[in-house]
Amino acid sequence: MTKLRRGFIVTWLVLGLAGALNHTIADRVFGGTVDLKLPHLQYGYVMFNQNPTRVPVFTFARGDGERRDLSDLDPRPAPGYARARATVDATLAPTYLRDLCNRALRSADDEITIHIDGYDVLVDNQNPAISSTVKCDVKPR
C-alpha cells in the first residue's frame, strides 16, 4: 500500500510539473506542446501574459437608446464578473452576440442594437478608436 501511495504521489508531482513546463518552456524550446491527455494539464496557467492593448467593450440599447452592459441581456447570472463573462463569451463565439440579441427580444416590434466599441488603450482609453453595431429585430425583411 505504501509503495502504491508513493508511486501515485511521485506520478502526480511529475505530471503536474510536466504540464506546467509543457506550457512554458516546451513551446519556446521545441516550438510546440505535447497533449498530456489529462484535463488539468491541457492549458497553461495565465490567460494574459501579454495583455491585449486593443480591447472591445460591449453594450446594448433598446428603442429608448440608453446604453446598458451586454451582460444584462444574458439571464444567466455571473456573480461578481458579469461583464467579463459576457466579454469572454462574445470573444469565444462571435455568433453569441446575435444569439443573445435574438433571445432578448420581447415583442414583435422590439429591437436591440449591440454596440462594440474598440479601444486602443495605449493611445486613448477614454474614447473608442473604432465602433460597430449588431442590430436585431423581428421585422420581416
Add this chain to the structure above:
Amino acid sequence: MSNRDNRLDNWFKPFEAERNPNAIAIVRIAFFTGLLLHFAPSLLWLDIGYGRGAIRVDSWNHWLFSHLWKVPPGVVRALSIVTLLAIVAGIAGLRPRIAAIVAGLGCYVFASWNAIHLQTLALVPAWAMLLLWSICGGGSGALSVDARLLGKRRDREPGLLGSLILYQVLLAVWFSGVEKLLAGWPLSNEMGIVLAYPKGFIVRDWVAALPVLHGPVVSNAFTWLTLIVELGAPILLLVRRTRMIAFIVYELFFLGIVAMLEVPPLFYFIFASAPLLALDDDQLATLRRAVSPRRRARG
C-alpha cells in the same frame, strides 16, 4: 530501518503525515461553493447553452462536444440536477469522494459540451482538485454532514489530499509568475495596460475611474508586485519561519485581484483557500485567534 528508508520517509512525510481536519474542510467548502457559483447558472438556465441549436464552443473534450448534442433534453436536465446535487453534497461534506466523482464527471461533461459561459482558466486547478478528491477521498472530518450526523468526526485526517491540492495550487501560482517572467514582464509595464482598460473590460469600475492607478509609477509597482508574490510566496509558504508573512501577503494579493478585476468567484475561492493547507496546527490556531474576536478576548 536503513538510512535510505529514513530519507524516503522524510521526503514523503508532508504527504503521509496526518493533519488538522479544519483546513481541508474550509478548502472543501470554498472549492465546491466556487464550483456551484460557476456551474449553477448554466445548469439552471439549461436551454440557453444546452438546448437544440444553442451556440456552442469546443474547449475541453472534443468527443463529448461532438456527440452530446444528440442527448434528449430530459436526460440533460437529469444530468444537470445530479451534477448540482453532487456539488451541494461536496459543500456539505456528505461523502465528498462520491460527490467529487459525480460533480467532476458532470462539470467536465457540461464544460466539454459547451464552453460558453463556463470557460475560465480556474477550471484547470478545478479539474485537478476534483480528480484528487475522487482518488484520495477525505476532507469531511470536520464542518461536514459526515462529521456531525454520520459519526465520522476526526481530530486528524490523512494529509495526502491536502498536500497534493496545495502542491497543485502553488505550482499554478509559481508557474503563472514564470510565464510572466518569460513573457518579458520585468522589461515592460504589463499591469499598466491592465489598469488602463476602459470601464466595462475586465477591470472594476473604481479601478477605471481612479487616475492614480493609471500612472507609470503605480502600475510598474503592481507589475513587480505581481512577479514577486507569484514567484516568492509559493516558496516562502513552504518554509515555516516565513510562512505566516507569506500567507498574509498571498491573501492580500488575491484579495487585491478580486477587488480590482472581474474574475470568477471560482478562481478566488480556489486560490485564496488553498494556502490554509500550508499552515501547521499552531499557525492555524494563531490565525483562528486573529480572525475570531471572541477567541482573541479569551486568549
